[in-house]
Amino acid sequence: MILDGKIAANFFSESLSKEVAEFERVHKLKPHLAALMVGKSGPSETYVAAKMEACKKIGFQSSLFRFEESISEEELLGEIEKLNSDPSIHGFIVQLPLPSHISVDRIIESVKPEKDVDGFHPINLGKMAKGQPAFASATPWGIIKLLKYYNIDTEGKHVVVLGRSQIVGLPMSLLLSRNSNPGNATVTICHSKTKNIKDLAIQADILVAALGIPEFVTSDFVKQGAVVIDVGISRIKDETKKSGFRLVGDVDYMNVAPKCAAITPVPGGVGPMTIIALMENTLMAAKNQMNRN
């Protein structure tokens, strides 16, 4: 079975649209997501454009604030403070990566936790780990929603997560191991220091590849009948394509897919679900803020 992120995202997009229409009817305004972008880079442009497009489709208001690559940390903190205190903006994201003269940790911690719809603030990470209401990082939360959509049970399953990044691997392992549904899985987290990565991966009932290494996961990493979630997305040269490149994931799809009970394609798997999760977080932020007032 192919875990089609576009189909699942369309489904959630429709139900979100209905909720947003109801929100607008009650509150006489739309949920409002803002994105801050520093400098210009190809992938960031693509991601932000897709997020803004999703806002439009679902019925959110959206705003994009662009800053020069040369903006200082203090200036950026000032811009964040404006959004923190602007009641018309319910949630916002600072598109990563940032230029090296800016401390990512400092920026992330300056975002008001109630508006941190990317779920990157340590208090959201900590609450999520503890199973409390919190914004969960969009990519792993999108994967949770994808598993739910396809009725893939995680309780008691052995999940092996490849990669411990703060925005994917780490929160993914927390979401799947906590006492929740989906969740309640036995989770092994592997990373660059893991010695016997293949021996561990092959035990997985559900394998999540989030290392950022193109086609790292070959068929000998995968147990017959496993579920494989491919978070990676890399451009590799391909002369046969008009663009000169093609997109590949962390999984050698052609050889792995035949062994799997289910697998996400790249593109069209995890990507669309990441955006849906961000939209869901934003609607939740808007609801929380309206209910508080």
Next chain:
Amino acid sequence: MILDGKIAANFFSESLSKEVAEFERVHKLKPHLAALMVGKSGPSETYVAAKMEACKKIGFQSSLFRFEESISEEELLGEIEKLNSDPSIHGFIVQLPLPSHISVDRIIESVKPEKDVDGFHPINLGKMAKGQPAFASATPWGIIKLLKYYNIDTEGKHVVVLGRSQIVGLPMSLLLSRNSNPGNATVTICHSKTKNIKDLAIQADILVAALGIPEFVTSDFVKQGAVVIDVGISRIKDETKKSGFRLVGDVDYMNVAPKCAAITPVPGGVGPMTIIALMENTLMAAKNQMNRN
């Protein structure tokens, strides 16, 4: 090898004493730890007494605030607020468990993160997970110190943690999997919903038992040459003892110990290290607060 928590704790206690004497010389005051205790229960009395005793030994000032079992949540929050704003107190703990009419989450989140020397506040958990400076929960932090004392390397090792409690299993898995030393281990976290717990435990280079089930880990759970850390401590009836009971851990020590490269005894293993970790957190809190003023 027996990982003797008393010996290691004595070692760290002596070096902490020296640091505390220096702190007092510079600041003309002692680091000050307070404990809040609601109601009376045997184990809590024992734990708090041991913490107060350690303060005395190392040269901290300590204060114990006792409240009736009937104290309301609001009243307890008021007491916490007093300690949050009292500059003479550098760190404090709320001894758990609390009576059922009080929300533990609400109490934990009301403690000022800078004084949360138990490391239970979600922002401390989140920062610790991200590898940022933070107070780490005392029991897992004590285990990290014990591994360090005995030069047990964790990098690239497969650690299996049995139990996902918010104060032991969860933070233990985070501390050991993050990019740090000790740390950089491949971590599998098991819990009540894990199906094949024995098959996973037996793969462990380092096995951490924190389920709270007396003698759950039998010799068939343990790989020859593994390191076993026993966090459990339960009273079981024993007619041959004057007290009528004996203390046992989560590990069937008699049968497991011969297979191990190293193992912690119960009592005298993890327990003394938990207290040392709390003392270290308190000294760090005091230093941070004095440096800020």
